[in-house]
Amino acid sequence: MDKPNTIEEYIAGFPEDIQEKLQQIRQTIKKAAPNA
Secondary structure, rough: OOOOOOOHHHHHHHHHHHHHHHHHHHHHHHOOOOOO
């Protein structure tokens, strides 16, 4: 398996239900720390 090059590729490697949770976490982090 190749190493993912982006966060989107990393998240895409998980089952769909987990992808949804990871996207929610990502949005929360972006909102709390937009420059992180």
